[in-house]
Amino acid sequence: MQKGMSVAMWIWIIGGVLIAGLLFVMVVNNMGFFTSQKSREAMLDQFRLNIVNKADLICASSIGSVNPSSVELKNVQAIYAAEKPRNVDPKAPLYITQKNYSIGKYLCMSFDNEEYRCKEMTCEINMTYIGTPLKTSDMYKIGISDGSFEFDLSIQKNEHSKVLISATHRP
Numbered sequence: 001m002q003k004g005m006s007v008a009m010w011i012w013i014i015g016g017v018l019i020a021g022l023l024f025v026m027v028v029n030n031m032g033f034f035t036s037q038k039s040r041e042a043m044l045d046q047f048r049l050n051i052v053n054k055a056d057l058i059c060a061s062s063i064g065s066v067n068p069s070s071v072e073l074k075n076v077q078a079i080y081a082a083e084k085p086r087n088v089d090p091k092a093p094l095y096i097t098q099k100n101y102s103i104g105k106y107l108c109m110s111f112d113n114e115e116y117r118c119k120e121m122t123c124e125i126n127m128t129y130i131g132t133p134l135k136t137s138d139m140y141k142i143g144i145s146d147g148s149f150e151f152d153l154s155i156q157k158n159e160h161s162k163v164l165i166s167a168t169h170r171p
Contacts, residue, residue: 040111043076047109051079051153052119055107055165058157059123066156070170071130074148077110078131081165085118088131095129097137099167102127121163128167142171 050069058065073079078092081104088110089095095102103126108118112132130151133139143149150170158164 039075043073043111044109044117046071046073047079047107047117048119051155051165052107052121054155055125055163056122058155058163059121061157063157063159063161066154069153069155070151071153072148072150073131075112076131076149077112077114078129079107079109079127080129080131081125081127082106082108082118085116085120087114087116092129093132093134096131097133097139100129102129123157124162125165126162127165130167133169139169143169 050071054067054069058067071079078088078096080088080092080095080102082102083104083106085106085108088108092110094100103124105124106118106120107125107127108116110116110131130149130153132149133143139149151167152170154164154166156164156166
């Protein structure tokens, strides 16, 4: 009788340890998801406040108006202008490294997992691609120490009533 109870007790102990381990993995997984979502929301807020709102303000301003800004991007594939809401071109890391421009009436932000958000602007935007550059570039090597990339922006309205958003990578 003693031996039978011992086996049953071990079954309960092993089952309890397995259930506790499973619960631990689930909690850690949910915490990682929550942290990722919080980071994504912070990036979206920065996109709205430091780029979209300031560009809208310059759209409504007189020719020659300038509004400087800066952004620190983490886990953002690219921020770009587009003719219509769309995901970023797969060549975006090259465009960011080469400081190419995009043109359109939408400002879009694409995350590393292919999700994107676009905002229709009140005027046409001509913008330097910003985000995560090519992994082989100096820009990437400088920014990768903490996984973020910082850009100084100059948002100005030109003589053709278009808003020009020029970006410079800040090492």
